Amino acid sequence: MKAKLTPSFVTEATAAPGADRTTYWDEAQPGFGLMVTRNGHRSYVIQYRTGLRSRRMHLKKGLTLTAARKEAKAILGDVARNRDPLSERRKAERAESDTLRAVVEEYLTREGKRLRSINERRATLQRHVLPSLGTRQIGDITRTDIVRMLDRIADETGAPMADHVLAHLRRVMTWHASRSDDFRSPIVRGIARTSPSQRRRQRILTDACSALNPERVFVLS
Structure with missing residues (x-):
């Protein structure tokens, strides 16, 4: 239904009796409206057409009526330039959810209860991986990117630490690959910086240290 949207109307508006939500379309600005749910x-929202499709887009939360009108006007300006703002927003949201940082956080959240030393894993990834690769789309990270990162870690803190970081990152990427139709992990055998025998010796030391001091566990896989 149409209404004259004013600050007082926005504050006092309620959903129509029996309706889950009601949209009040602004009399002054076509396509711009206020949606009110039964819970208040x-x-x-802004309604527009792109081609033969009608789109309804919710504006950013917390806007004043004046700011919302301005935002709606800008969106309609984009539509007039043959853009589809809702599709662009959804694409950006998907891209943000597919960064390595987002994948790592989801991995730690979903798998945390089954992981040993989750705090150590998180700290290792945040210190050695996310500063350089965290904002990248996980699907865009190449083997070369990982090799260069491992080179840097090995130069700064030694080959065992590079392999330690690699083990954590491998787990994250393998987990993500199991949940994605398109992603393939760029990590392959032979990328590690120490030999299998060296890693076995390190694992024995790790297990021994863990038994003596459970608070200082160095997880390799």
């Missing part, structure tokens, strides 16, 4: 939640 309010949000501004």
Whole structure:
């Protein structure tokens, strides 16, 4: 239904009786409206057409009526330039959720209860991996990117630490590959910086240290 949207109207508006939500379309600005739910939640929306498709887009939360009008005008300006703002927003949101940082956080959240030393894993990834690769799309990270990162870690803190970081990153990427139709981990055999025998010796030392001091566990896989 149409209404004259004013600050007082926005504050006092309620959903129509029996309706889950009601949209009040602004009389002054076509396509711009206020949606009110039965629970009293309010949000501004913009309705537009792109080609033969009608789109309804919710504006950013917390906007004043004046700011929402300005935002709606800008969106309609984009539409007039043959852009589809809702599709662009969804694409950006998907891209943000597919960064290595987002994947690592989801991995730690979902698998944390089954992981040993989750705090150490998180700290290792945050210190050695995320500063250089965290904002990258996980699907865009190449073997070369990982090799260069391992080179840096090996030069700064030694080959065993490079392999320690690699083990954690391998787990994250293998986990993500199991949940994705398109992703393939760029990590392959032979990328490690120490030999299998060296890693076995390190694992024995790790297990021994863990038995003596459970708070200082050095996880290799």
